[in-house]
Structure formats: structure tokens, C-alpha cells
Amino acid sequence: MAIAIVSLLLSIIAVGISLTALRHSRRQTQIMEAQEVRRQEDGKNVEEWSRKFDAVVRLLLAIEPKSFNDSRGRVFVYIFPEGDLRTRIETYLIEADLGRNHFKARSVSPEVLLMPIVQQTIQQVLDGVEEFRQKDPVSAARVGLG
DSSP: OHHHHHHHHHHHHHHHHHHHHHHHHHHHHHHHHHHHHHHHHHHHHHHHHHHHHHHHHHHHHHHTTOBOSSTTOBHHHHHOOOHHHHHHIIIIIEEEETTTTEEEEOOOOHHHHTSHHHHHHHHHHHHHHHHHHHHOHHHHHHTTOO
């Protein structure tokens, strides 16, 4: 009789442990599925910002090192008058060798593309070029932004 009671208690404990393991297994599956969804969303974001980065770099390389033939000076400085924005452009988007008048795209990783400051810089460049196109379409066409 004592053996039967001990056996019954052990069976009840085993069922409890099995149920707990099942709950933990389900929770782990939910966590893994959420991580996969987040990874896919990050991948889509990287693709979107990568396309924007490429477009912005093409625009910047069309602009720099051109200058207006009047008092406005360098096109880059005219379109982006804020020194902070120009610094961020040169920090995150293009490499500038002003001595040789040479500009090229920076290499960026997916992690950099997901940084809010880089995304903000990309968007500000797109907005600045669009504003320039609207404000002065003749000059925009002259510098290759028409």
C-alpha cells in the first residue's frame, strides 16, 4: 500500500514537471517566433534605408564638388547651409578629400543604416534636395538635380 501511494505521488510530481516543461517550451517557441519577426522587420528596414542611402549618395556626388558661377558659392553649402548637417553628411554618407576635390560613398553596415541619426541625415538630404528643386528648378537642372 505504501509503495502504491509513493508511486502515485511520484506520478503526480512527474505530470506536474511535464506540464511545467511544456509551458516553458511553448514560451520559448513564442520568444523565438517574435525574434524571427523582428529580424525580418529589421531586414526590410535595412533594405529600405539602403535604397535611400544609395539615392542620397548619388545626389551628393552629383552636387559636390560643383560651384555656382555667382555669389552663392559651392552648391553643397548652398543646399545644406546647416554646418551640423554637412558634418553628419561627411561623417555618415560620403568621404570627402577636399584637397583633391574627390568624393565617394562611405561603406555602411546594416547596423549603421538602422541608427536614427543616420536615417535622420538621409531624410534631411532628401528633403533639402527636394526643397532646392522646388525653390530653384533652373539651378537644380544646371547642377544635375533636375
